[in-house]
Amino acid sequence: MPRAGDEQVTFQPMGRRADPQPGHNLLQLAQNAGVGLEAPCGGKGLCGKCRVRPEGQATPLTPAEKALLGPEAGLGLRLACQTALPQGGAVWVPPESRSQRQVILTSGQSGELELDQAVRAYPVRVPPPSLKQPEAAQERIFSALAAVAADRLSSSPELPFSLLQRLPGLLAGGGDLKVTLRKGREIVDLGTAQEGPPLGLAVDLGTTTVVAYLCDLDSGKLLAVSSEMNPQVPYGDDVISRMSLCAGGPQELSKLSRAAVECVNALALDACAQAGARPSRILECVMVGNSAMHHIFLALDPASLAIAPYAPVARGPVEVKARQAGLALGLEAWLYWLPLKAGFVGADIVAAALAVGADELEEPTLLLDLGTNGEMVLAAGGRMLACSTAAGPALEGGHIAQGMRGAPGAVERATLEPGAASAGLRVIGGQRPVGFCGSGLVSLISCLLQAGALLPSGGFDPERGKGLVRPGEHGLEFVAAPAGATGHGRDLVLTSQDVAEVQLAKAAIRAGAEVLMAEMGIERISRVLLAGAFGNYLDPGEAARIGLFPPVPVERILGVGNAAGVGAVMALLSQKQRRRAEELAQAMGYVELSGHPLFQDLFVDSMAFPGGDA
């Protein structure tokens, strides 16, 4: 039932609202609300770029959408130019649909985010000294700056030593300069008047993937995006193995730290090359990542993160000169790491919570970042509670006999027609299958449950699975593809043990969510937001069918893309958002599950899959 507030259309994660108007589709509403959507065809239903996920009663799929969206239409994706929400509701805009101009916004009324940059450049005219006023060059710079930025300049401005040393060369006599000021207090760059705009870099340091967003800090425009596999992956797939490596001594920590730092330097270089800029123009850098990535990047010994009580070395925002952390950006650029909440609730979750506006969500909403650790936040009516579950690597394909990452050759979706003797498989890259990635596992298990071949207990049903399951080395197993149809020439099978691993993972996640609900006195959640890549690939119906989270209507399970990256960009472009992230991290409660009295029972209760006809 639509609630009173639902009569408006709310674009998320920006939180911008518009009143539905007869004859206006979502693309037009988005434009009214100042939300920029990619629409190179001008809204004619030809390009298929304006994809959104409406939440609520939408108008039916059009033929153009069926043609352009293909199977994705089944995942709740729609084209904004073909869709209306007559009764209002939320519309989630994935990052790839946002037009570059407004993902990161201009400012003022038509933007999604009010610009409030920490770093701003001012052109100044510095007078020469005279015998009557033989003022020092430093004083003349400060006076000239006060003339143009009086309202922003602190009473005790600072000029770093390296820039003081550069001053005589730049300012032989008087001259026109461009002065870049940070937080109204510290000059972080001095250049000629012709110098280009100051740039900013937002980095999401994921365990697997590192993404860097380069922005023009004058206009707020996104100039380039560059991403790369985390070069720490060869040292261990997950944070636990990397933290173990660091226990080997400071040189090991230093090696891993260096790898991540150099990766960010390379991404900055690449993004600058795309934008035709120099990395030395990057005068502010914001980073997010989980607590282990945070510690290792900053060369803070992560040992205490790995053992109870999982206390970080630093939890509040870390703000250091970028060069001190090894970054090759502007010489006086600062690096700002968003705060962590706890040892296993990192800056990435804080950033994701910022991106979806968790502090302002009214309806009980579960924000879930699925990975080796299922980190999650339950938000409702301004309250937020977070936890982290040791879900294990099953949902990333780990500990699965033929599991793999979401790479070419991985089964990402499965179908099982009633009575069919084998499964229909969608494989990344379209080639022959060689393994299962997380979304494929969830999909296949969901099909097997629906077909009755898999029992809620997690055991294969030899009766109903007849022709589908066979005895394997360690109990029954399901043959998803025979040797002749696979890429590696062996049968592709799902074992009983694989199913048990997925059960462990989903039980941990669901039990975690239920502990949060119990702690907050919430009986029913009304929305699930899946952050991160995995969340985007997961089919909401299938996820619900295996019981990955507490019951929630399928259309209210939404992928929100790289919310952590979006949060990092928000904090780069706006000091208000930075403070909001800090307040949000403070306000967010945290439940340590390992000592929680309810967790163990809920975990055991959650092992079973929902009844076969769920």
Add this chain to the structure above:
Amino acid sequence: MPRAGDEQVTFQPMGRRADPQPGHNLLQLAQNAGVGLEAPCGGKGLCGKCRVRPEGQATPLTPAEKALLGPEAGLGLRLACQTALPQGGAVWVPPESRSQRQVILTSGQSGELELDQAVRAYPVRVPPPSLKQPEAAQERIFSALAAVAADRLSSSPELPFSLLQRLPGLLAGGGDLKVTLRKGREIVDLGTAQEGPPLGLAVDLGTTTVVAYLCDLDSGKLLAVSSEMNPQVPYGDDVISRMSLCAGGPQELSKLSRAAVECVNALALDACAQAGARPSRILECVMVGNSAMHHIFLALDPASLAIAPYAPVARGPVEVKARQAGLALGLEAWLYWLPLKAGFVGADIVAAALAVGADELEEPTLLLDLGTNGEMVLAAGGRMLACSTAAGPALEGGHIAQGMRGAPGAVERATLEPGAASAGLRVIGGQRPVGFCGSGLVSLISCLLQAGALLPSGGFDPERGKGLVRPGEHGLEFVAAPAGATGHGRDLVLTSQDVAEVQLAKAAIRAGAEVLMAEMGIERISRVLLAGAFGNYLDPGEAARIGLFPPVPVERILGVGNAAGVGAVMALLSQKQRRRAEELAQAMGYVELSGHPLFQDLFVDSMAFPGGDA
């Protein structure tokens, strides 16, 4: 005539007062006033250490003084244990007479300087984290610090990155630590509870000599003093030649800068070796020096100092991480340079003004630092006005045919008995003379004036100088010592040109002082304080006789030793004194003589020596 305020005895430069008491000598009064004087013999007139310069009507010289002071008794020096000032007056305590314990003082009522260190160490007990309170190590440090230093800790304390990185190793679990806090805001050191006291280094970077004072920042005690010739001397004796060298390019500036920095590092090492400490324990460094030394040390291009309007690059206090300036002290130690007043009125003058309390002097007092540039401050009733005169190097022995620095072999004092055919010479080191240093020149010219061999115009009088002067290559000259009595086997002569050089120097100094008097509306000065080594060696009577400064009673011309160094130590031990120096530099007026309407005339008027019977 003693004025009302003169009934007290005031010990300078500390400014501590005591009432004269019948039967109490100056040593006892000093002890009452909390002024520590060296007196290993316990005040029995045996050791000769408690030397002071009383200003006013003192009791007559005792036989013990005559024996222990020798010719220095003639310079106004007295032994405090042998002297009383029944009618009050000022007593100047040279640095070498101050007892180490109180040169730099303990604190409280018995000290001369109230300690108010920027840097303080606190022992803290840091609790381990718990599952209930899994606080970050950084937060636990801050909480533990707040528990012991609540009244001093800022609301937003800072932990530098290098110390954050060291935290996990120091704080595995909980533990007892010593935390060193700067200005209540930044932690500058973390160590075990057993770590010694934080140390501080005050450095007077002179053009010729560099002196470093190592202090215990807990007690304020002076632990060691180390000094060395400025290693820039081989690149040029004076600041002008060194600045010219810097004009050769950044690598030349860098070379000179490096030389000075390494000299300070070597002095720190030596002082620490004397005190049995490590340089890494030095957590605060204060420096003073003239504007050229300041710029070159900090690798700030001094070009603008050398040309009108002589604007410095930075004038206010420069506060940078010591390591950024190249100093090898504590990793997070700060370097604080006292402010400059102008291009040729440096931090050394500001420090000297602080040391003598120029901002609180009532009677018109001229503080003079004699060197290549005669820098001076006229202070009266809280007002201060400074200028710098291009005195030239004559008073340092430069541009003098047989001039030299005050090194062994230099004539430092001359006497000329009436009717004698040659001068009596006192030579540094007691050897045969090889040249004249500044004080020797002044002394000799004074004798020649008194004997009438030199006319007030500066020309030798062939009549009255008969037997003393002879024709030389460039006019008349005086033979101070014949070839047979010198160290180099040549006649030691004072030429007419030498006399002219001294006239130029003294005219510039005196004219500068008179401009200051005119600007301040002061007709008569009542005291001259001579800062620096030269001031200590100069005979006040002789200086007055050549007219080096406006007329002032001879007993009111006082050497105040290395006042700049004392000022640096004061700023090291007390933030109040540091602020006072900053305020003093602000409050001090500055007159640029090169454009001043009175200067040229006064300079010409001052060329002549006072009448021969002056």
